[in-house]
Amino acid sequence: MIDAIIEMPMVDEKCDRCGKCVRNCASGALFIKDGWSIDLGKCILCYDCMDSCDHIFPVPAPHYALNRKDLVISSSEDIKKCETELSKDKTKRIGKSVFIRELDTGSCNACESEINCTSNKYYDLERFGLRIVSSPRHADVILVTGPMTRNMSAAAKKVYDAVPDDKLVIACGACAISGGLFAGGDVMGNGIEDTFPVDIFIPGCPPSPERIIVSVLKAFGFIH
């Protein structure tokens, strides 16, 4: 259907754990602890590490993960574990049409722009049964962007409470997953997970429209 492959950095076996890439990483996504690892929830996919080292090469990245710790990837084997389906109890009430409410908790507006793009004629998410709605009260799913700023946290909690129960939360982009580059700023903890529970994590900065759509479809089991 849609060709939505993005690439993430990965080391080959010649990596000598010198730590140069870790020092160059702007988002602090790379770390060396019993081997080289990348936290895709923090990675902004700037590929600065690839410029600094010959042993880092691009591999296809997972579109989404259901657990935060699945996004910490040490080898190509870990990538395969990411894209699993949501359990049936979570998706039972929602059925085959997913109504999505977008919630900005302080993003830079690139994620909003990409979510707006999902409605344009190239992607047209409504043909898949997904729809972006105007009110939290109409929604099944909250699509959260941004690092949860302190100023927005009270309003974000109200939105969460206004969505009918059996709701799901999607963290869209590096900021929402881990705080991204703003983790040390005027924000609540690391990512939105400190404020309310998250069901689907879509890494990227920003995730492209096709990846947002594919992630939702795959997580709900509409495509395999």
Next chain:
Amino acid sequence: MCADIEICNLRDAVVRYIEDGFGVICMYAIEPGEVPRSLQVIMRKGEDIVRLSSDIDGRSYPSLAISIPELRFYEREISEMNGITSIGLPVFGPQRIMWRYKDAYPLQKAELPRDRISVPMLGNGIQGEGVFEIPVGPVHAGVIEPGHFRFSVAGEPMLKVKAHLGFTHRGIERLLETSADKDNTRIIERISGDTAVANSLAYAHAVEGEREVPYRAKLMRVIFAELERVHCHLNDISGIAQDTAFVVPSALGAGIREKVLRLNEEIGGHRYLMGTIIPGGVRKDISDDDIEAIDKRIMKMRFDLEELMEMMSSSTTFTDRVETTGILTHEDAMAVRAVGPVARASGVVSDVRKDRPYDAYNTLGMKVVSSDKCDVLSRLKVKAGEITESASMINQCLNHMEDGPLFEKVSLREGFSFGLVEAPRGELMHALHVVNGKVWRHKIRDPSFINWNALELALPGNIVPDFPLINKSFNLSYSGNDL
């Protein structure tokens, strides 16, 4: 040019410069420590930049806004971020943050305490028979950023609108106070996602100072900056059509924009061109095939846009909605010193690319598109005209393209550095003060910081349903304003 002035004479000095034809770009304060606490005023007239610096004793200074009203927003910002109050200025509600610290303030050099006191949000203060106040936000019906608005209405027309922003305040200015040899481009690109190139370009200019970048890099920077302007303005055109429920042009506009974003991804590796510009040059090269692709697709984009504008202007229901709506008079635009396409649509002919050319702009032919109709339609036409100008500039760059290096290594120097570019939304400034190898203050003045005030002046008299339309025609960034 820099001048040190006694704080008691600062107001008169600024007034004198303004009478001379200068306009204030930004006013901000510097924290004490290795340098004394001081107030900085940066002004521009054409190509000339003047920086006035005054040391402050204690926590207050005589207000400048009493004589120069457009400075009141900066004084509010300074009192909130630096804890320095101006004497004589009435205190308004919060500019950005909705809480304050006890005996501390966000930009202080010492560690911040944990306890905070919330600041109540003020109403508009308009009362009378049949006058209502409608609170809207911060979560809106569309997929946009958060902001709270209060409309005072009597019947349908709005009497006064106040925008309460700050929901996306992430504390960026504090995060940027790092060691001077650290490259902060990655975080600066994410100040406002759709102005990634303009922000990183202003930062790059500040780091480079007077040093020249290679010619190929200069041309590529113009191409990237203009591509960004094109997709940003196309978003507005599509959005204005959307807000008048004119869905066919809206869908077509979004389609044209998507094509530009895909072109961005092909040539720059990122749909919003993040990671293309670094201090000293550019990071991505373009091949001859890319040059051909850009040329062909930009040409196609121009034809598509012409068709779209023809469709919009030939519909009387559409023009009826946008003509004489949201008038920002020339006087109001001058009074708040509005910038960018908003000001140019109100007859203020000012463009940094023309007045103070940077990179390759001085070698390119460009026309500053302006209009004196002051309404939504004229802003729409100015933006469409700017896209055409951008397309022509991209073509000129492609024709001038020659082989050469892409960047030269530069590092930030001690003292004051300054970068000023024309972002899609208008004049964007980055000012850095480096003290002993550390960024002591990194001030960012986003064009939206000014134009939000212009929006509040354009709204009264219009009906509430026209608010989204007028707001879209201004296209203001919440995240750029809130930092």
